[in-house]
Amino acid sequence: MLGYARVSTVDQNLEGQYKQLIEAGCYDVYSDKGRSGATMSRPKLEQCLRALQPGNTLVVTKLDRLGRTVRGLVELLESLNERGVKFRSLTEGIDTTTPSGRLMFNVIASVAEMERELIRERTRAGLAVATGKGGRPPRLQPHDVVEARRLREKEKQTVEAIAKRFKVHRSTIIRALRTDGLAGAAYKAGTRSD
Template structure:
């Protein structure tokens, strides 16, 4: 059983990180009764058995200490949830690098800021999810590859800059057929676009019409 009122340190580093011992020394110097440490592989699924053991050992009145916030988690949301759990268990928290100490007024204020940022992160994720679902529902299950402002720019490049369809497709990182469909849906033929013949590149000649018969080809030049 961990004595009441003591601090427990937690350190974490990846296998290629050599600062695990440095973290231990900092935590001991900060007055930690014991130090738990995890060492894992970068990019792997986060498994932290020593952190779990540390949290199980802690009692109300204890303090969890880390050298910096990112030792506890990779996201603001995950960190805020862990700090909430500590608060509910009446366990204090300190982060040496950021100067956070929830036993002080300033530390509690910083905790509130972290919680607010986490809430904002959750709202942004929720909004993006809903926007994605709405776009997918309205467009037969897939959002459009080109947004309206992209189509307007593609039209400008085609009409005024005389870019080839291949070059426009490369700019927007889509297929040539996507550009053609977008321009047709934008009503270019209705605006008299079909009568305009921008310069045709050699690649477009082989795809759309032969050099011997320049009048043949699709409605949209290219």
């Protein structure tokens, strides 16, 4: 069993987590100090995940040591499961080496999936309302598109320079220029040329 411990600030102590993980039977404990659970930049967690082999068990003292969002936790646990790695969280009593632990994990995964579906539904509903109201107003007015085309075709300006001039994102200019084939072959192919 491999353990993972994390504290958010360098002032916090990992000792309590180490003790619990060793008592749970972990023979190796990876730890990140001063790393937030909201960020995925946790070098020791990444090292621990690479070290896990099929049949191993990853143990944490609490679920929030791995991450802050249900979605992030579920994705990580599903990834471990696909690799044949078991998981235990000592505080929450989740242990995917047991039938009841797998049930608990599936309940959490189902809640996360329901959350994703609700977000999708709200997004679709919002898009439908926006479309019914005519959608978002275009960032470039028709005369701006004409000018952008002139700058690209006659003055051979880069897409970036044109975007900067109109204070829009490069992709807005590319979309406007693509209709007449002026964005450039590399942009159409999905690679940048200028």
